[in-house]
Amino acid sequence: MRSLATYLVEILEANGVDTVFGIPGVHTIDLYRGLEGSGIRHVTPRHEQGAGFMADGYARVTGKPGVCFIITGPGMTNIVTAMGQAYGDSIPMLVISSVNSVGELGSGRGHLHELKDQSSLIREVSAFSHTILDVSEVEPVLTRAFALFAAGRPRPVHIEIPVGLLNTDASSMPAARRFVLPGAPAPAPQAVKEIATRLSAASRPLIVAGGGAIRAASAIQTLAERLGAPVVMTVNARGVVPGDHPLAVPLTGDCAAVTALLDGSDAILALGTEFGPTDFADRLPRNGRLSGWLARVDLDAEQLMRGLQADLPVLADAKHTATEVLEALPEREPRQAGADLARAARQEVEGALNPVIAAGLQMLDTLAHDVPDAVMVGDSTQPVYAGCTAFGAPRPGSFFCSATGFGTLGYALPAAVGAALGSRGRPVFGIIGDGGLQFTIGEMASATEAATSIRLIVWNNSGYGEIKTYMINAGVAPVGVDTYTPNFEVLAPGFGWGYRKASSMAAFRAAISDPSPGNLVIEIDEASFVASSAGKQL
Structure with missing residues (x-):
């Protein structure tokens, strides 16, 4: 039998989807049955937020929608933050989830993963959210999603399917075909x-x-x-x-x-x-x-x-x-x-930069100079704020971050994984703070599993340095910003990553040119790096 889930995967593959991000669960196993035998690669993050950030990074470097398979309930509440970032930045993302079966929807009886109204929740961070109630809806709603990605303002789309319908017989449905989509509108x-x-x-x-x-x-x-x-x-x-x-x-x-x-x-x-x-x-x-x-x-x-x-x-x-x-x-x-x-x-602008921002900008300029084909994926951290202030990227799409719009933390690592999987060999650098990294640190395991070669630049100021400065300047006692920082030199090998310390520009240049295969953490001590960079030009 050809199930609804298999039919859906066939349509995705026919329309150029080659990678799906997701964590299998009891409510999505039929989607995975559909993946079997397809040419679509599955990547397993360690958290559904990571899945959304990976799909975001993948979409930015490929121009294609990043696709996620997500379980109902906690899977969807976990990915909401990533969808919010993609919504704010107009990134094409297709989130396909399960939802409780017809008869259980909105019952309030406490079914596994039950939400009162999952679609209403997700509608706030998506262009639209659609619940499939019949196999005949699969192709039309996917066509609608891909039309939005091709010709409208691209934003996340959510499609949910009741668990009991995923294995519905779709043998009568036509062969999957590539959609004929409208082009983006031309000006009058x-x-x-x-x-x-x-x-x-x-x-x-x-x-x-x-x-x-x-x-x-x-x-x-x-x-x-x-x-x-x-x-x-x-x-x-x-x-x-x-x-x-x-x-x-x-x-x-x-x-x-x-x-x-x-x-x-x-x-x-x-x-x-x-x-x-x-x-x-x-x-x-x-x-x-x-x-x-x-x-x-x-x-x-x-x-x-x-x-x-x-x-x-x-x-x-x-x-x-x-x-x-x-x-x-x-x-x-x-x-x-x-x-x-x-x-x-x-x-x-460049003449008025404070020492920390000036050092961060010099770091980005050096990276662009020494690795001109690099993709730089930024988090909400000091050198990325420097980039937002005055960094001139060498080509479109070579620098993007989560520091504007929705402004999430923990974005850079999983988004760099997605970018690496879609970049066709271009070197990918994640730029993240020690505080932000701890939001999604488990995705280091996902990167190892996915066999990427990411260079993750960790800007270490032993906590939430930007917020601490903001609190002090506002006359607020800095509470909750001096956090415990892991030993990244010990932690990196545990995830199968290499490690290098860079406390000066010379050490940084050596680290970013390291030809070693696999993933690499490049830890920068903010105080030492800023002091060594003062007054220097590339």
Whole structure:
């Protein structure tokens, strides 16, 4: 018999799914029966939150949805945090779970893993949550999910299946097929014409790129060069223009330099950015309007109406829009002033960094210089905050983190596992604090099991250093931030990892060039590293 679970797996495989993250449970064993004989690889994390973070990292480096198989009840409550991070960052994630059988749903009788209304809980961190009640629903709901990933604002999708239906006979269902999906929407010709005209006539044009502009990197760089327009990149857009490009402004909007660029520009094209407070803080005008003309391009109609009010809101794909505007742009000499403005903004921010942030930024610059093909996966930790402040990634998708948006801890290790599995041999570096690592430290075993070769940079300040500083500056006694820190040198071999200590930049450079196979912990003592980095340039 061909079961519903087998039919579902066949559809996933037909649509390019090659990896699934999950922890088997009594409520999902039929999904695993479906995996048997397929070409889909299964990766077992040590916690369902780890499964979600792995799927997130995998999706960011492949552009494909990260897929998870999760048990009902505690499995779903465990993955909610990871789904929240993916929702905040617009990452495609497909979470397929079991749910209690029909007749047990919402009974309140205390069935194993019973929640009052699992779908309602998950709906808060997903584009939609759907309960399958008949085998005929499987293909339509998966088509709907993949259409969203292909042409809409990609966010997690949750599909739950009652346990009793997983082994339902699906022999009458047609053969699994690859979906024919809609393409991302193109901008209206009149909108393209107006944007091109405004940018061409502007004396100080500006481009703002968000995470939704990652796929438009090539067109954006060419457009910026044609205009001589600086490109402000949010954290999720770093590398859209390489950090060493004269027009690159890899800075958060939480600085006077970016505010000056926004205030001083007479025509701004914003692509795939929500102008969110974790990127722009409170520096945007309270009346929601800039002094110059603003076009906002986004796949989400509601998002276009939030925050900064656009003179021209465009519901369209960033890549289509940038490409078509470039084609419509009249020939003109690029403004040299744009490169001067970009350089001045970078210098203003970099000259005001405190020693810890400056050392973290130098570490990231060194890593990008010495390992130019690296994928850097960041947690909420000091060097990643430095990266958010002013790191110019060398290429799109080469630096991403959990420090903005939902702002989770423990992300970097499991997300690096997912990135390593999807990166096709590119070197992957996780960057995490000693406190954050203890959230998901069990995923070191998952990495060993998955045969990855991750370099995990552990920034050790013996606790929650950023929060401690924040408490002290706020006049609050630092309670609960000086935590016990494990001996990573002893711990790493127990998980099958190598270990190196790096208390200076020279030691760090030696560690990141270590050719040893397998996974490696690179522990950095913050105090020693910051002291050794003071005043040094790459």
